[in-house]
Amino acid sequence: MKNLKSIILGLALLITCGTVNAGTKTEGENLTKNYAINTYVDAMTRGKLSGLDEVLDRSVKFSMLRGKNMLSFNKKEMLNYLKKTGNVEQACTTSTRIVESNADLALIRVDMKFENFVRSNYLTVANTGNGWKITNVYSVFK
Template sequence: MKNLKSIVLGLALLLICGAVNAKPTNDNESLTANHAINTYVDAITRGKLNGLNDVLDQSVKFSMLRGKKVLSFDKKQMMEFFKGDKNVEQACTTSTEIVESNADVKLVKVDMKFDGFTRSNYVTVANTGDGWKITNVYSVFK
């Protein structure tokens, strides 16, 4: 009887420890600034869209300077564009550089170097109530 109590107590302890260490599936711990930037880079350079919708803020704005004209797009328009380029690998070299960073906002420059021109994306990532999300992307072609 003493062995049975010890076994039951051990199993209960094991179940409690497992439950305490289990991660909730809807937590925002994975929505870090680095995760948001890496997900964006995967989408624009490799057409990998997994998790992109999660790292884009609902009010995200995409702006693109074309000559002297600024084109602006919202999240829905950009997600439709990304779906058209799904699994398309861009022939470019990509690099990232943190331009500014504090506890609430990061500005990251993502350069995509193609033959003959460079696309620089200035990506703003903000620490929202739902984790770090991309709130603004401004693209310039050189």
């Protein structure tokens, strides 16, 4: 009788552990191309930073052409700036367009139309092996 109780308890424990692990997602499983793009747009236009760190590649480079000045930022600098200005919704109309896309790389244009200017962001999104991540952002103000 003790052996039967031990076996049943062991099976119950095994089933419980198996069920818990079945819900665990591996790194990069949710990192689709669309998820990366939508997360970036939410961060830049709505100030929602949830998931942004995950979709930015560790070596991502942000470049901005402002007039004749080229500004460059790395991931840490950009995330720190966005955290300081987080939860601010931009007064703009946003549109996205796929410029080029294949199985490994996509170039996406994100236009943010403000009252007096347009900020065009060109995102390079790459299939990194750990999901789709943003590897480069180039912004132009018109």
